[in-house]
Amino acid sequence: MRYDAGAVSGQKTFDVAVIGAGVFGAWTAWHLAKRGQRVALIDAYGPANSRASSGGETRIIRMGYGADELYTRWSQKSLAQWKEFFAATQQPLFLETGVLWMGGNEDERLRQTGETLKLGLTALDAASLSQRAAS
Numbered sequence: 001m002r003y004d005a006g007a008v009s010g011q012k013t014f015d016v017a018v019i020g021a022g023v024f025g026a027w028t029a030w031h032l033a034k035r036g037q038r039v040a041l042i043d044a045y046g047p048a049n050s051r052a053s054s055g056g057e058t059r060i061i062r063m064g065y066g067a068d069e070l071y072t073r074w075s076q077k078s079l080a081q082w083k084e085f086f087a088a089t090q091q092p093l094f095l096e097t098g099v100l101w102m103g104g105n106e107d108e109r110l111r112q113t114g115e116t117l118k119l120g121l122t123a124l125d126a127a128s129l130s131q132r133a134a135s
């Protein structure tokens with residue numbers, strides 16, 4: 001598919017072309033633009049299209065990656081930036097709810113996620129869950 005970015009923006013030349021306007025492409029393009037780069041963000045199906053895995057109204061900011069601490073730290077760091085971005089748009093784009101994650105006692109990945117996250121995690125057993133649901 002031939003796409004003329006200049007036809008949309010009026011610009012003829014760009015410093016960087018980012019192909020794919022899913023969350024990673026859009027985020028990369030936005031950060032490059034903030035640094036003064038002239039960026040063409042190109043997507044075969046347009047921005048926020050339903051084929052993008054990051055498109056949709058039900059995506060979560062995920063921090064649970066077991067022992068893969070790097071992803072958790074990146075996600076924690078990006079959440080602060082997302083919140084700044086959401087505030088700047090003045091749109092209700094983000095609803096902070098927390099998450100109930102269920103797993104068995106032998107779930108090693110869940111145990112590792114808990115260790116990586118350290119803060120903000122409450123472990124509940126079946127009895128205390130039932131108690132909460134009843135109250």
Ligand SMILES: Cc1cc2nc3c(=O)[nH]c(=O)nc-3n(C[C@H](O)[C@H](O)[C@H](O)COP(=O)(O)OP(=O)(O)OC[C@H]3O[C@@H](n4cnc5c(N)ncnc54)[C@H](O)[C@@H]3O)c2cc1C
Nearest residue numbers: 020021022023024025043044045052053054055059060062
């Ligand atoms: C159904 C689903 C749900 C998910 N939910 C979550 C979630 O809630 N939270 C989470 O952290 N992770 C989630 N993930 C994982 C998440 O999708 C990825 O981590 C991340 O969104 C990928 O972003 P991306 O920008 O690389 O890709 P995408 O969001 O898929 O964007 C790729 C873009 O590239 C475009 N494109 C593709 N080929 C071309 C081409 N040849 N030329 C031009 N454009 C092209 C597409 O049209 C699309 O817009 C989910 C994955 C799936 C499949």
